[in-house]
Amino acid sequence: MDPKLLKGNLLLFFLVAIGFSAAAQTAEDSILIRRLADTILTDGRAYGNLKLLTKNVGARLSGSAGYYKAEKWGQMVLTEAAADAVWMQECMVPHWVRGGKDEATFAGGGGAASAGLDVLALGNSQGTDGKVVKAPIVLIHNFDELERRKDELKGKIVFYNYPFNPLFVETFQAYGDAVRYRGGGASRASKYGAVGVLVRSMSSTVGNEPHTGALNYSDSFPKIPVFAVGLRDADKLAAAIEKGGVTGTMKSNAHMLPDTAAHNVIGELKGTEFPNEYITVGGHLDSWDPAEGAQDDGAGCVQSIEVLRALKAIGYKPRHTIRAVLFANEENGGRGGRKYAEAAKEKGEKHIIGLESDNGGFTPRGFTLSLSDEKLAAIQPWLKLLRPYGVYELVKGGGGSDVNPMGRQLGAAVGELRPDSQRYFEYHHARNDVLENVNKRELEMGAVNMAALIYLIDKYGL
């Protein structure tokens, strides 16, 4: 038998067995998703928009001139994407400034001369007012050891050398495990009289870039300076301390200014059937100051904009209103995400889902969604439509930190794109988070799957 005939007969059998309408539906979805992919892969704007954001705008921490330039970029590219409406939503944000180069050195440890460390003050860290803080350094491996050795810490610099555990296959688990030392290490050391903190960077890199990120001070203890240290330098420092007698210096002008105004930038496609029901897709517009914020989270911004552009470009008329939101202040406050949910609550808006991309523009593998077991089971057939584009999993889980308030405040489902995680913590919050470390096709494949999922949610609901 001609294999083509066999194929035809099998298709017929298939159609009869599952019912013509469902198969026709699936075929229609498959064709529409292919059209979304075609425009994103051949005529896409994600990479070009990211190039503008990283190279023409660059770093854009809350309150910086770069952030306001980024807001203008966001309005421009959402308008170019042919959003039906583009607007800004104001929110107050923290305004932390680094104030120049952070410096740290160490000396001693088997007679070594003074050596510089590659460091970055953590975001929100108090600096040293430009003065040099000099003190012996105590090597602390974890919080248990900190508690055991609390009587040794007065007047010292505490160096947390907790590793980014390579045994976690999913690197976000290693991050979650280690980030406690960045977030809460300062006040726990300050409580026992430490005058400064150095913290091993949360990274899987083979390089020495320090990785910054936000810390949270407790108001109960003095706000001491905290610097992230590059991994190779952290190893050197730890080895010197093991030999004994190491003194360090820290110097930084970092400080917090009064809160200032910033904006979420929002674009939408108006729904044709349910214009007052909303589907939100977004990333965050702010980035850390030493980098271009290419993976974190320029990628998520341009992917979200690309979802809108692609749906419009193929002439799709959404049933619900679909919004792309570029959130303000994810990195050191989360104010933009909270503002968006609060404003929606005040207006009594009905939100179906908030989907975020904030795990980098790497090759996509799946989505997490905050759905009940039943709802999650019901949408598993969508995987047949996503698998050709590299997504294998629709699994239970939360959204990104910008959309999670939509779950809490609005009862919306939340979710996020889960790209491959192996490379994210090479670049996260470090100087090398630049366009050159984003792959155009990986970025686009993420956008393809996001657009496909948003389309399916718009068509079938959740």
Next chain:
Amino acid sequence: MDPKLLKGNLLLFFLVAIGFSAAAQTAEDSILIRRLADTILTDGRAYGNLKLLTKNVGARLSGSAGYYKAEKWGQMVLTEAAADAVWMQECMVPHWVRGGKDEATFAGGGGAASAGLDVLALGNSQGTDGKVVKAPIVLIHNFDELERRKDELKGKIVFYNYPFNPLFVETFQAYGDAVRYRGGGASRASKYGAVGVLVRSMSSTVGNEPHTGALNYSDSFPKIPVFAVGLRDADKLAAAIEKGGVTGTMKSNAHMLPDTAAHNVIGELKGTEFPNEYITVGGHLDSWDPAEGAQDDGAGCVQSIEVLRALKAIGYKPRHTIRAVLFANEENGGRGGRKYAEAAKEKGEKHIIGLESDNGGFTPRGFTLSLSDEKLAAIQPWLKLLRPYGVYELVKGGGGSDVNPMGRQLGAAVGELRPDSQRYFEYHHARNDVLENVNKRELEMGAVNMAALIYLIDKYGL
């Protein structure tokens, strides 16, 4: 109810339902694979070995001094991996040399002055004996157009500007589609009197690196020089030719020398039950001359060696003899792979499988295997063991070109690692195929899955 208790009861139910022994088996496999992962992710040698190969050895085309240095590296690292035996297997290989920098220019096309093109002579290409070949350039989009315009080609340089189609989600399909112009374009143009060929690089890059690779001349027509052109330069050249009147120059010292001897480098762990039945895992040791051959195929070499090292390091005693093979001459002849299969056939060796890694050390997604539908179905339960490490698919397909002769000559199964393909053709056969474009964790995750699959094949057969 305490959720832990519930979990315990569910586990008990599970054990009873599927039978204790199968569950115990799976648990044992799961633990053993976790131990393989642990040694590879924390104490692995793959990245360090690759650093030595790329930075201390570097480029290693067949016949070059670099290749012989690479053979020594291979013996050393297989010995360090504690292989029970390490040896070399001689084979004759082609010996092509570039002979310096290839040069091309074009002038005309709206009055433009002469401009240089970033080019690399294709592997096996005849050069111009160091003389300048100057001729009008004819823009040809595909072989159909070549045939239609065959009367215009005499004395001309043919420029094949066939695109690397971005619509293929799997980039190897775009490569397979475009590579015809690299492999066979020279003789098809020479047949009609062309004096040289320029060919658009087979790449998805946003950059301008030219991507070399092998060509095959037909003996029926003059062997004319062929250069790969970087994508941005190809666009410029095509735009100029559209305006008309473009003349080009080509200059190269490339030439073929007589065949020379090279070696496959082989290490093995002796089987305890079936020492005369073989499982082979490998990559190819040669690389193109302008690069470090980091992704192609240093990655596959160090992953294959890592499989041996990890199995030995955890104290696993293989039932069958497991070999890591670093094949000679994949890039411009395939002689090493054929030699390995021929020698095995002469000795009457029984080979169970040849598994290759030659698609880059990117994050793993699956394996292709040349198994019957029944056998493939029978091993699908292995996916439960591989999924935690990122492999989602065991699908029907061929092996790499080094192991495919084992299928044809020995009746062995063949297969290959299928990592994510989005970035491969940024680096493939280009100057930027360097260590810095390999991610340590991605490389290791590939090795983890290869080691796990080899273990399962050794334990359960195929």
